[in-house]
Amino acid sequence: MTTTTRPPGTTTLAVGIVALEFAAAVTTFVASTLLPVIARDLDARGDLGLLLAGSTLGLFVALPLAGRVVRRLGGRRTLTVGMVGYVGGLAIAATAGHAWVFALGEFVGGAASGLLAVFGFSAAIQHLDEALRMRVVAVASAMWIVPALVGPAATLGLEHLAGWRWTLLAPVPIVLVGRLLMTRAARPDPQEENGDRPLGLLVPLGVAALVVGAWWPLQVVGVVVAVVGVAAILPRGTATLRPGTPAALGALLLFGVGYFGADSLITLMLTDGYRTSLARAAVVLSAAPLAWALTSLAVPRLMRRPDLRHLPPFGLALTALGVGTLAVVLAFSPSFVAALVAWTVGGVGVGLAYPGLYIRATTAGTSGLTATRLATAAITAETFGSLLGRAVGGAISSLDTPRGLIASYLVFAGVLVGAVAGAARSAGDRWPHDRLGQRQHRLLVDRRRRRTDQ
Structure with missing residues (x-):
């Protein structure tokens, strides 16, 4: 019988990825549950597209540029910038008094999340063998069970006690734990290159027209522009x-x-x-x-x-x-x-x-x-x-x-x-x-x- 010896830190990295998937599930259910409350408090019932689009646009801005950022800043500084952006974006959204400010906070947080996601998944590809990555993906999928069952009710209960602004910050501790584990374990490849695709910046432009645009010809153009950007990535x-x-x-x-x-x-x-x-x-x-x-x-x-x-x-x-x-x-x-x-x-x-x-x-x-x-x-x-x-x-x-x-x-x-x-x-x-x-x-x-x- 042969045993597989894995490099030190792989288990820590795997646990960090699973923790972040759990945090993503919690964040998703918190945001979707709080949306009606936020829209009412910010008087933004007619701007739901704006409230929803910020994080998506930020994500698509970050994706084509993530490789360049990782190469220039290195692993630890990339994680630091990403964490500051994530927490800062949530802070802007949680203190927003207008829908546009909330969308800006979501945009900053979405961009930081995109940067961190690319770094995390690329680290997993580099340092985890296929068998371990398969188990990580399977366990990460299971991380959605508990948030799906209790997330909406728990979110509403916390919102009733502390308000939606503090509730929006609830996933931050889980995210911090996951990122700290990744910081200890991930070692980005210094030879990594060609991860960025500037033409991919067409994606957020097209997505903005698709999500925010109210005129259907503009939405069709947005889809075409976004597809061109996706093809470049x-x-x-x-x-x-x-x-x-x-x-x-x-x-x-x-x-x-x-x-x-x-x-x-x-x-x-x-x-x-x-x-x-x-x-x-x-x-x-x-x-x-x-x-x-x-x-x-x-x-x-x-x-x-x-x-x-x-x-x-x-x-x-x-x-x-x-x-x-x-x-x-x-x-x-x-x-x-x-x-x-x-x-x-x-x-x-x-x-x-x-x-x-x-x-x-x-x-x-x-x-x-x-x-x-x-x-x-x-x-x-x-x-x-x-x-x-x-x-x-x-x-x-x-x-x-x-x-x-x-x-x-x-x-x-x-x-x-x-x-x-x-x-x-x-x-x-x-x-x-x-x-x-x-x-x-x-x-x-x-x-x-x-x-x-x-």
């Missing part, structure tokens, strides 16, 4: 699903469009389409993320078997089936039980697919991409896909109900079928089928490691 071959890492990134983007687009409309689908109560809709709403989190915990063990290398496309196929079933059942015979089962199956599919797909998207294979470029590309693909899915779903579903909802979910199911194709092609240069290919693959990996050590 993602590696060549992503659009054509070239086998290997590009196909995995393309599948990750399509997954974001299909799944998160459907997720953004699930409450409307159930209340307006299936005519269920909001309480019953909440049961279905929580079914998919719980199924995702619990299923993903079993994936690291399953992915060790070579005959299960097709688990990511199989899982995405289940998700496409669940999303499509919601539309078909609504069209013919709406049933609450059928909706619950379909959405749960979709969550199980994501749990089976996501850990393996994310590992493939953040492993260079034969592409030669640096850790910073991989981290930036993966975050961009999933985040922009999610944003685009929500925008497309909102546009289609607003045309008519329930026909618009049926059309939206059929579109999302079709996009997820595309993600299945990308996930299937993503194994092209990473799991060779014959023994000679496996031997050549090992030689290539060993050669890369020797160059890195030198």
Whole structure:
């Protein structure tokens, strides 16, 4: 029996990443729960897009520039700047007296979070082997269970006691702990280069037109501009699903469009389409993320078997089936039980697919991409896909109900079928089928490691 010896600090880094994912989950539920209260207090009910867009725009500004910042400042100073920006952005938002000031604080915090996310994920790519990264991704998915169950109620309780401004600062201690762990463990590669893509700054410009713009032609132009920026960040071959890492990134983007687009409309689908109560809709709403989190915990063990290398496309196929079933059942015979089962199956599919797909998207294979470029590309693909899915779903579903909802979910199911194709092609240069290919693959990996050590 052989044992795997990992470099010192890898466990600390893994714990820090999981802690930050838990903090991200808490932050998400705190922000979404407090949104009506903040909008009322700042008299910004007509500016909800402004309140929501700040952090997203900041994130997309940071992504194409993160590589340059890390190279110039180094690891520890990057983490320091990111933490100051994160806490400072929250402080600005928490003390805001106007919607624009709140949006500015969210923008600063979003930019800092984007910078820290790229640094953290690139450090994980550099210092954690695939087996440990697979477990980290699976456990990080499970970190959303507790916030999903108790987050809204706890947030409202704390808001009642201390007000929304102090409640907005609640996740800060968890974030600080996670960042301190990463500071002790992460050692950025001094040879890291070409992680920044200035043309990627078109993404926040396009996203601003898409999210804040009220005129639909401006929104269409915004989508086109943002897509050009995303194409500059993602590696060549992503659009054509070239086998290997590009196909995995393309599948990750399509997954974001299909799944998160459907997720953004699930409450409307159930209340307006299936005519269920909001309480019953909440049961279905929580079914998919719980199924995702619990299923993903079993994936690291399953992915060790070579005959299960097709688990990511199989899982995405289940998700496409669940999303499509919601539309078909609504069209013919709406049933609450059928909706619950379909959405749960979709969550199980994501749990089976996501850990393996994310590992493939953040492993260079034969592409030669640096850790910073991989981290930036993966975050961009999933985040922009999610944003685009929500925008497309909102546009289609607003045309008519329930026909618009049926059309939206059929579109999302079709996009997820595309993600299945990308996930299937993503194994092209990473799991060779014959023994000679496996031997050549090992030689290539060993050669890369020797160059890195030198």
